[in-house]
Structure formats: C-alpha cells, structure tokens
Amino acid sequence: xxxxxxxxxxxxxxxxxxxxxxxxxxxxxxxxxxxxxxxxxxxxxxxxxxxxxxxxxxxxxxxxxxxxxxxxxxxxxxxxxxxxxxxxxxxxxxxxxxxxxxxxxxxxxxxxxxxxxxxxxxxxxxxxxxxxxxxxxxxxxxxxxxxxxxxxxxxxxxxxxxxxxxxxxxxxxxxxxxxxxxxxxxxxxxxxxxxxxxxxxxxxxxxxxxxxxxxxxxxxxxxxxxxxxxxxxxxxxxxxxxxxxxxxxxxxxxxxxxxxxxxxxxxxxxxxxxxxxxxxxxxxxxxxxxxxxxxxxxxxxxxxxxxxxxxxxxxxxxxxxxxxxxxxxxxxxxxxxxxxxxxxxxxxxxxxxxxxxxxxxxxxxxxxxxxxxxxxxxxxxxxxxxxxxxxxxxxxxxxxxxxxxxxxxxxxxxxxxxxxxxxxxxxxxxxxxxxxxxxxx
Numbered sequence: 001x002x003x004x005x006x007x008x009x010x011x012x013x014x015x016x017x018x019x020x021x022x023x024x025x026x027x028x029x030x031x032x033x034x035x036x037x038x039x040x041x042x043x044x045x046x047x048x049x050x051x052x053x054x055x056x057x058x059x060x061x062x063x064x065x066x067x068x069x070x071x072x073x074x075x076x077x078x079x080x081x082x083x084x085x086x087x088x089x090x091x092x093x094x095x096x097x098x099x100x101x102x103x104x105x106x107x108x109x110x111x112x113x114x115x116x117x118x119x120x121x122x123x124x125x126x127x128x129x130x131x132x133x134x135x136x137x138x139x140x141x142x143x144x145x146x147x148x149x150x151x152x153x154x155x156x157x158x159x160x161x162x163x164x165x166x167x168x169x170x171x172x173x174x175x176x177x178x179x180x181x182x183x184x185x186x187x188x189x190x191x192x193x194x195x196x197x198x199x200x201x202x203x204x205x206x207x208x209x210x211x212x213x214x215x216x217x218x219x220x221x222x223x224x225x226x227x228x229x230x231x232x233x234x235x236x237x238x239x240x241x242x243x244x245x246x247x248x249x250x251x252x253x254x255x256x257x258x259x260x261x262x263x264x265x266x267x268x269x270x271x272x273x274x275x276x277x278x279x280x281x282x283x284x285x286x287x288x289x290x291x292x293x294x295x296x297x298x299x300x301x302x303x304x305x306x307x308x309x310x311x312x313x314x315x316x317x318x319x320x321x322x323x324x325x326x327x328x329x330x331x332x333x334x335x336x337x338x339x340x341x342x343x344x345x346x347x348x349x350x351x352x353x354x355x356x357x358x359x360x361x362x363x364x365x366x367x368x369x370x371x372x373x374x375x376x377x378x379x380x381x382x383x384x385x386x387x388x389x390x391x392x393x394x395x396x397x398x399x400x401x402x403x404x405x406x407x408x409x410x411x412x413x414x415x416x417x418x419x420x421x422x423x424x425x426x427x428x429x430x431x432x433x434x435x436x437x438x439x440x441x
Contacts, residue, residue: 006036007029010029010035010036012025014034014041017206017209017250017252018078018079019089020080033080040251041206043199043202045139047139048085048140049195049198050139051119051134051139052141052206053199053200053205054116055116056205057201057225058101058114059101060073060224060231060232061223062097063223066220067094067220067295068093068094068219068292068296069219070216071090071091072214072220073223074090075088075205077209081142084138084139085131086142087143089144090144095143095144096299096303097302097309099130099143099145099151101114102132104116104118105163105165106163107163108163108164112177112181113175117182118134118135118174119133119134119167120133120135120172121167125147129142130142130149130151135173136182152306153165154307155305163308185228189275192260193275193276196257196274196276200230200273203252203253204278207248207251207253210248211233213244214235215238217236217238218292220295221233221234230277232281233278233281235281236285236287237287240282241269241281242268245268260273263277269282290437293437294315294437295312297436298310298311298312301321301436304329315438318426326401333426334365334367339365365395366388366393366395367399368397368398369400370400376405376408376420377404381408381412384398393417395417396419397421398418
C-alpha cells in the first residue's frame with residue numbers, strides 16, 4: 001500500500017471511529033498522532049489518560065440504560081483540541097445530565113463522592129463550548145453545550161442537605177473526598193495495570209462512532225462497571241458481539257497496552273489485558289416502544305427545573321410532579337412561547353408566577369397553576385378576574401393539568417385578559433415547544 005493510500009485509509013477509519021471530520025484525521029496522520037496500527041489518537045499524558053478513564057467510568061454508571069439515539073455515554077463525536085484536551089460533542093438532550101454528573105459532587109444518599117475529582121469549569125460556557133480543567137494537572141475536556149446552558153449548582157431532589165457541589169464550593173482546591181477518590185483509584189491496581197485500565201477506558205471514550213453500533217437499534221445500551229476494574233456494555237438488537245468486536249479491532253482498540261497484548265483466550269466479548277478490560281454482552285430484547293421518549297422527557301425536565309439528573313424510564317406524569325417543579329416547567333413553557341417575559345416576579349399570594357418587562361409594574365402577566373384531575377369551575381375564574389382588575393394586570397393565565405367546566409370557559413370568554421390552558425392543551429404545548437412527552441396516568 002502506498003503512503004498516500006495508507007494515510008487515506010487510516011483517516012477513514014479514524015473518522016468512522018471518532019466522528020471527527022475526515023480532513024481533521026488527515027492532519028492527525030501528518031502530525032504522527034495516528035497510524036495504521038493505531039488509527040485513533042491516544043492521550044499523550046498520564047493525567048489526561050486518567051481523567052478520561054474516570055469520565056468514562058462515571059458516565060457508564062450514571063447513564064446505564066437511560067441513553068439516547070445511540071450516543072453511548074452521552075457522546076456523539078470525539079476529537080483533539082490543540083492543547084491536548086479531548087473535545088466531546090455531547091448529545092444535546094443529555095448535556096445537562098452529563099455535565100452535572102461528571103462535575104465532582106458529594107451525594108450523601110450514595111455515600112460519598114461522585115463525578116471526576118479535580119474537574120472544574122474554566123468559565124461559563126461560551127461559543128457553544130464548556131471547558132473543564134483538572135486542578136491537579138494540565139489535563140482537561142471541552143464539551144459542546146447550548147448557548148443557554150446553566151452551570152448553576154443543581155437541586156438534589158427536595159433535600160438540599162444531601163448534595164454538595166464540590167466543583168462550585170471548592171473551585172480552587174481539592175476537597176478531601178476528591179483526594180480519597182484519587183488515592184482509591186490509584187491503589188486499586190499496581191502501577192502497570194493501573195496504566196492499562198486508564199488507557200482501556202480512555203480508548204472507549206474516544207470511539208463514540210464504534211460504540212454507536214451497539215445502541216443503534218433502540219438508541220441505547222446498558223453500561224456499568226465493576227468498580228475500577230472494567231466497563232460492561234449490554235445491548236439487545238442490531239450488531240452482533242462479533243461485529244462489535246470487529247469494529248473495535250479495526251479502530252485499534254485491541255492494540256498492545258503498555259507492553260501487554262490483548263488476551264482473547266477466554267470467550268467472545270471479553271476484551272482483556274491482565275486484570276482489566278471491557279465486557280461486551282448481547283442480551284434478549286427488553287426495550288418498550290416509549291422508552292426513549294420517556295428518558296428524553298425526564299432529562300429535559302431535569303434541566304428545566306434545575307434538579308439533580310437521574311434519568312427515568314417511566315412516562316412523565318405531571319400529577320406526580322412536585323408543585324415547585326410543575327411551576328418551573330410551566331414557567332419555561334410560557335417563556336418559550338413568548339407569553340411571559342424572562343424577568344420573573346411573584347407579585348403576591350394570589351398568583352404562582354408573574355413576569356414584567358417594566359420594573360415599575362408589579363406584573364404584566366400572572367399565572368395560576370392548578371395540579372388537579374378535576375374540572376376547574378367558575379369560582380377560580382371569578383377570583384382571578386377580581387384580582388387582576390384591582391391590580392391593573394394586563395394578562396392572566398390559568399394552567400390546569402385537568403380541565404375546566406363549560407361555565408368556567410364561558411366566563412373566561414367575557415374577560416379578554418384571561419386565558420385558560422387545560423391538560424390536553426398543556427400536553428400538546430409541552431410536546432411542541434419543550435419537546436417533552438407527557439402522558440397523564
């Protein structure tokens with residue numbers, strides 16, 4: 001094979017494995033970063049390798065079987081930044097969950113540190129990128145995020161005492177629990193096997209194009225770890241184990257690790273070097289038709305209300321959503337629809353939400369949110385009409401997860417400034433404007 005054809009073939013394999021542009025891969029070949037034997041770039045330093053390994057480990061545990069569109073670990077593409085960082089194009093719906101699961105935090109329900117120790121945001125996201133630096137080295141990541149991505153510490157369910165945003169509260173120094181995590185990670189293997197473990201997990205993180213074949217049919221696979229020893233990928237349909245292994249092999253994943261060749265003597269699907277490696281398991285089909293839409297809705301609501309991302313497989317039921325979270329969802333919906341201003345105020349106890357464009361006004365629009373299965377009657381409309389009349393408020397909206405009586409609807413038509421949104425309309429509007437699927441139970 002000529003040098004030019006070798007370069008082109010290597011770049012094609014690299015592009016397919018990472019999702020990076022073909023022309024970018026050609027440049028990596030010219031710089032000596034990739035070769036026919038290793039067509040995907042390896043991390044150049046031990047700290048970068050360790051950082052990427054812990055990211056892969058944490059994302060495998062965080063996302064498990066709540067992944068979307070074949071983006072295993074939440075990642076669609078990977079490429080190199082000029083400073084040696086790994087740039088990850090992350091699934092937009094999973095972005096909030098991914099960032100807030102890898103930023104280090106103390107989850108007292110879990111019993112300790114979660115996330116990547118030492119990882120800190122360099123600044124607020126800009127130009128669609130969030131840069132995360134390692135406090136202890138020159139390693140780091142760059143993540144693709146939306147322009148309105150929020151880096152505010154999340155709310156852990158309804159009990160703030162169980163969540164500590166270490167990345168926020170200890171921005172310039174390691175927390176003791178981060179030091180303990182790093183020490184435990186290093187002590188779990190001897191030096192040689194530790195380096196191999198880090199490179200195995202880093203190699204997985206850098207091959208999202210290969211991993212997608214295992215999640216292509218249903219959009220997901222199930223990922224988990226046995227602490228720091230390995231990473232397991234389970235999937236049910238689409239690529240066979242032998243096909244998945246072939247794609248990994250073609251991408252250079254099986255290459256010699258720190259002087260040790262891969263051990264293929266045990267069984268298909270076990271890719272092992274010494275005491276570490278990857279397990280591939282193809283299992284019977286178990287994915288309901290509405291799985292992905294439920295997961296996507298859960299992630300979107302987590303981001304809207306600013307809560308700790310967990311990812312749920314069950315249909316979103318607003319009747320089981322807390323009043324505070326329901327109000328935040330309605331607020332986000334009405335802002336997206338242009339029915340409320342971004343400047344939110346809560347005028348008084350008569351209203352759940354209020355907004356104004358005029359700082360001298362109490363509110364231009366107010367909202368009452370009713371979480372109920374019954375039909376709202378005329379009394380609610382009469383009280384709202386009286387309240388906005390006395391306060392000279394321009395617009396009022398009653399949003400109900402249930403319905404309204406015929407009399408209430410007729411009364412509302414007599415007040416030009418009052419609008420009613422019932423459960424059926426709410427379901428449609430959430431789908432159209434926030435891409436949230438809600439099915440009433």
